[in-house]
Amino acid sequence: MNQYIPLSIPNFEGNEKKYVDEALEQGWVSTGGAYITRLEQELARFLRVEDVAACQSGTAALHLSLVEAGVRPGDGVLVPPVTFIAAVNPVKYQFANPIFIDCDDSFCMDPVKLRAFCEQECEFKEGVLTHGGRRIRAVVVVHVFGNMADMEAIMRVAGDFNLKVVEDATEALGTRYVEGRFAGKYAGTIGDFGAFSFNGNKIITTGGGGAVTARDPQMVTHLRYLSTQAKDDPHYYVHHEVGYNYRMTNLQAALGVAQMEELEEFIARKNRNYGLYSSLFEGFELAEMMPFRGGVASNCWFYSLKINRGRVKASLREIITALEEKGIQTRAIWGLINEQRPYKDEETYSLERAPYYAERILNLPCSTQITTADIEFVTKEIKSLLEGMAR
Numbered sequence: 001m002n003q004y005i006p007l008s009i010p011n012f013e014g015n016e017k018k019y020v021d022e023a024l025e026q027g028w029v030s031t032g033g034a035y036i037t038r039l040e041q042e043l044a045r046f047l048r049v050e051d052v053a054a055c056q057s058g059t060a061a062l063h064l065s066l067v068e069a070g071v072r073p074g075d076g077v078l079v080p081p082v083t084f085i086a087a088v089n090p091v092k093y094q095f096a097n098p099i100f101i102d103c104d105d106s107f108c109m110d111p112v113k114l115r116a117f118c119e120q121e122c123e124f125k126e127g128v129l130t131h132g133g134r135r136i137r138a139v140v141v142v143h144v145f146g147n148m149a150d151m152e153a154i155m156r157v158a159g160d161f162n163l164k165v166v167e168d169a170t171e172a173l174g175t176r177y178v179e180g181r182f183a184g185k186y187a188g189t190i191g192d193f194g195a196f197s198f199n200g201n202k203i204i205t206t207g208g209g210g211a212v213t214a215r216d217p218q219m220v221t222h223l224r225y226l227s228t229q230a231k232d233d234p235h236y237y238v239h240h241e242v243g244y245n246y247r248m249t250n251l252q253a254a255l256g257v258a259q260m261e262e263l264e265e266f267i268a269r270k271n272r273n274y275g276l277y278s279s280l281f282e283g284f285e286l287a288e289m290m291p292f293r294g295g296v297a298s299n300c301w302f303y304s305l306k307i308n309r310g311r312v313k314a315s316l317r318e319i320i321t322a323l324e325e326k327g328i329q330t331r332a333i334w335g336l337i338n339e340q341r342p343y344k345d346e347e348t349y350s351l352e353r354a355p356y357y358a359e360r361i362l363n364l365p366c367s368t369q370i371t372t373a374d375i376e377f378v379t380k381e382i383k384s385l386l387e388g389m390a391r
């Protein structure tokens with residue numbers, strides 16, 4: 001019997017224990033401490049931006065971004081249907097309404113449909129976009145699975161209709177353009193705001209944690225202020241705004257600093273293993289590996305296998321259960337957010353590819369520790385399973 005091959009587990013091969021011990025010994029375990037500043041500096045240097053604020057989670061980073069973008073109760077926010085629900089929940093925290101726009105073949109927001117929605121379904125007067133009387137203030141763009149959304153086209157639409165762009169780069173730390181107008185730019189540093197996550201299964205982890213950046217560095221300062229209860233005086237309790245308890249702790253940041261030292265290595269391994277899966281599935285008729293966007297160096301965080309539903313009779317659930325019995329953990333791409341109970345009455349626009357992919361995409365084991373032998377085993381088992389299910 002083979003060992004269990006998990007979908008995605010964290011990797012602590014570096015200085016994690018040493019730095020966390022140091023933070024403990026120094027007694028700095030909470031939202032003050034040198035590791036937080038150091039992590040922020042490491043992130044800013046890596047992303048080539050002026051400033052980054054460390055947060056308690058990616059969700060907190062996204063919520064702060066919407067607050068700073070000025071999203072108010074009753075506003076509309078354009079969002080994706082096929083992603084993790086945390087990308088959309090903060091819209092509701094602001095008592096605003098999501099409007100779901102279809103994805104393209106990268107699973108990220110389709111810029112053609114985004115433009116069509118703004119042009120055909122909205123009014124644009126004096127710099128204000130409205131839809132049925134609702135002000136559309138922002139768009140949340142998710143860089144799904146480490147892919148890069150088509151930011152060239154999306155930024156043009158946002159410019160034409162005066163939309164704030166919140167990039168959910170929680171899955172895409174390290175993904176960057178290598179060609180075109182944004183060559184050298186990292187996911188999360190192109191729009192107005194960029195949110196990152198260091199949850200357990202992300203490319204680097206702090207247990208739970210996140211970070212936020214903004215094009216305007218003064219906004220990052222303000223985001224940090226909001227994340228620490230909007231404290232206006234360090235000694236007396238003076239607060240001029242409603243703040244949040246969204247700051248990362250020093251213990252988490254100690255983990256994060258160690259993980260940042262390994263990020264390039266993790267990206268290299270994710271890329272290599274993606275290449276290996278791709279070559280092993282080459283020419284297989286019942287499933288194919290989905291590519292990452294051209295002109296982009298992706299972090300290749302999660303791998304997507306598209307099942308040929310014309311030939312394979314089984315549902316994703318049946319495939320996942322059968323693989324689980326072989327000791328291989330896989331998962332389905334997410335259920336559509338617009339079909340979840342809190343969102344089923346919200347508006348959708350031209351959803352075609354999202355439901356298509358929701359029925360076909362299987363994510364394969366992708367931990368940075370996975371071995372070549374593991375990948376060969378996973379591929380062989382998936383092939384023989386699908387062959388047995390094919391018509």
Ligand SMILES: *Cc1c(COP(=O)(O)O)cnc(C)c1O
Nearest residue numbers: 057058059084086087170197199
């Ligand atoms: C992980 C993730 C988040 C949320 O990050 P947390 O740190 O878990 O709050 C948001 N959006 C997407 C697309 C994610 O994958």
